[in-house]
Amino acid sequence: MKNAFKISGLAKSFPEFKLGPINLELEPGIVMGYIGPNGSGKTTTMHCMVGLVKPDAGEVEIFGRENDPNKPEWKLDIGYVGDKHVFYENWSGEKNLSFLKQFYPNWDTQLEHELIKRFEVPINKKAKDLSSGNRVKLSLIGALSHRPKLLILDEPTAGLDPVVRTEFLDVLFEVIESGERAIFYSTHILSDISRIADELTFLNNGQIALKASKEDLTENWRRISFKLSEGRNDFSETVLVENEGSNYKIISSRYESTMDELNQLGAESIQETRMSVDEIAVQILRNNK
């Protein structure tokens, strides 16, 4: 089965920032959260994927086809909502969608109307008169209506108020449940993606810090508190160690291994608690600064 996308050695340099080399793959039907702080390279990665920016090095394949701008058939398989929501500003939302429809043989008009109704977008208003939330929704309708096999979303909820953001995520959740669509979703708002993602890739300073399934992360990361008379600053598979005298609080990325070590060391009053995806993400990104 072909990957939804495959990025090999992707690199792009700017005067004060270097992205990559990035190597990343996404299987069909999987939701991947692409998490990183502002300026980490998430948007640049996506720009290179969809052909808005030519990388300095590397290749991108979408369902086995190279993202060649002169052979754009690969774009029929993707729906992209980027950081800029561009339209014919003096045209209504409806007219803008009619324009897009011409380019996609798989455009589903019924789905388009369902999404318009679901999102409650004022479709007859000129694009320039739409609020930022409605512009995002219109972009999403344009991206979803041709039933793409891969959805690439670049911080789509940035700037949206909490009500609209929740609404957007509800629709996205329905989209995920309804089909075998792969989704590549970049965000720095962890709560958005922790609900829907299967896999998480953490990006920092242009490099991938970690890639793992959500299940792996939540199963293996733990906060552990214990008492240890022997003074130590270092334990296996730990990312954070804090202590006040003999009272220790650590964060482990492989708690079983850490627990074995603590038992061997004779640690007492060991308590371990699970961590949320948000907490794990914060820790990973902090450690890679």
Next chain:
Amino acid sequence: MYNILKAEIKYFLIPLSTIALFSICFTLFAFAEIIPFQGTFFLSKYFWSMVIGMGTYMFVFIIWTLRKKELRDHFHSKLPVQKSKIAFARWTFGVVPFLLTYIYLELLGHFISKEQEVFISRINAQLSILFIFIISFDIVLNIGYLIEKHRVLIYAIAVLSIIGLSSVLIYLVTIAAIPPFFFGREEFYFFLCGFLLSIIDAVIYKNRKSFLG
């Protein structure tokens, strides 16, 4: 490609129609040959050629800046259309209004009096120079997306090259008096220069490394 071109024409129908209206108004005045009591032609007295030229340019510039402001290149580059076809649609949309206006006015020259032909020359010369100006501006901006490093230096070289090329052209036509090989009017060289620059512009556009702007 045709869907993109069709959309652009529909979207800018009012300014494009206004450009056409200018040409039609000029035609009517040319044929009317209104002569005020001083004995000079209405056309020359009220600088109709400058009005036509500047009016056309103003609307073309409005179209150009609006496309830039609305990030049209960004929008179109996300579509499943070959870059070369988008470049060709863009070129067609940019060049054809100038080309049609030029040809129309040249043809008009065959139907009006000899004394008025100079005004056709003047309008077409102005249109051609303004055509060169807009295309040059677009080239400089597109070069900035093609050559990402040392952008300011590249802009400076591009601007100076265009000024140099235009100066050479003006010298050849006016001072060296190289005879025109075609229509019999020197303004053709200006239009040809603009036309060639537009092809260069389309090639640069197609090879841009970024379509974010």
